[in-house]
Amino acid sequence: MSTSRTSFHATEPVPAPGSDQVPVPGRDPASASGRGSFTGLVLTLAMAVAALLFHPAAFAQQAAPPQAAAAQDGSPPSPGGGNGILVAYFSHEGHTRALAEIIHAAVGGDLFEIRAVKSYPLDHEQAVSIGKDEQAAQIRPALAANVPDMSKYSTVILGYPIWWGDPPMAVYTFVETHDLGGKTVAPFCTHGGSGLSRTVQSLQEKISGGKVLPGLAVRSNSADSSGDEAREWLQKSGIPLLPRQ
Numbered sequence: 001m002s003t004s005r006t007s008f009h010a011t012e013p014v015p016a017p018g019s020d021q022v023p024v025p026g027r028d029p030a031s032a033s034g035r036g037s038f039t040g041l042v043l044t045l046a047m048a049v050a051a052l053l054f055h056p057a058a059f060a061q062q063a064a065p066p067q068a069a070a071a072q073d074g075s076p077p078s079p080g081g082g083n084g085i086l087v088a089y090f091s092h093e094g095h096t097r098a099l100a101e102i103i104h105a106a107v108g109g110d111l112f113e114i115r116a117v118k119s120y121p122l123d124h125e126q127a128v129s130i131g132k133d134e135q136a137a138q139i140r141p142a143l144a145a146n147v148p149d150m151s152k153y154s155t156v157i158l159g160y161p162i163w164w165g166d167p168p169m170a171v172y173t174f175v176e177t178h179d180l181g182g183k184t185v186a187p188f189c190t191h192g193g194s195g196l197s198r199t200v201q202s203l204q205e206k207i208s209g210g211k212v213l214p215g216l217a218v219r220s221n222s223a224d225s226s227g228d229e230a231r232e233w234l235q236k237s238g239i240p241l242l243p244r245q
């Protein structure tokens with residue numbers, strides 16, 4: 001994983017797929033060719049649309065996955081906005097982000113990055129040391145942003161790296177400050193060899209009234225290529241998959 005994936009200035013919560021898309025006006029060829037008095041106007045509009053489509057900023061946004069209403073098993077979307085699925089993750093060095101993006105592409109819904117207000121140093125050893133201290137003191141770092149409306153979601157797919165056999169403390173901040181009661185929580189992690197450790201039980205202890213499913217553990221160096229494993233886990237967890245692209 002290249003360190004270029006690491007970002008401490010990542011985006012705010014990503015809105016529901018489609019919600020940030022600007023509708024492109026339809027272009028009726030008849031209106032351009034058959035109505036001379038409107039030709040100039042139509043040409044101007046077409047140029048404006050082309051400029052919008054090919055402007056570099058149009059490619060800066062994350063491609064929104066298709067609506068999960070097209071779930072493979074034909075089940076209707078869950079109540080609330082979108083398909084009721086939130087993929088929330090913490091990532092310091094980018095591996096968990098890579099896996100979260102793979103999972104998000106497989107299920108749709110919304111993608112949210114859990115970030116602490118105070119970012120961790122890029123230096124691995126320093127981060128390891130701070131992570132250990134925070135765990136020892138059971139710190140709950142303040143989050144840079146919160147999910148605005150948790151009631152939209154019935155399923156939260158929660159990703160984190162393993163830090164000293166635990167999720168980073170910011171993940172505990174997230175589960176303790178967001179109402180996960182009545183929701184299904186599917187945890188996944190990336191790790192350097194410890195697997196999930198005790199994190200599933202630990203999350204279940206902190207999420208009262210929510211059901212934590214068996215988790216998915218992927219080694220850091222496999223995070224980029226774990227699509228099949230992730231889809232299999234999602235299917236076993238009863239989370240509807242979008243058709244493969």
Ligand SMILES: Cc1cc2nc3c(=O)[nH]c(=O)nc-3n(C[C@H](O)[C@H](O)[C@H](O)COP(=O)(O)O)c2cc1C
Nearest residue numbers: 092093094095096128131161162164165192193194
């Ligand atoms: C503070 C810290 C503590 C870690 N502790 C463990 C650990 O206990 N067990 C383990 O297998 N990997 C450990 N790792 C390695 C990470 O779990 C692994 O590199 C993970 O994929 C990083 O995810 P990220 O790139 O999304 O931040 C630790 C890494 C850091 C920075």
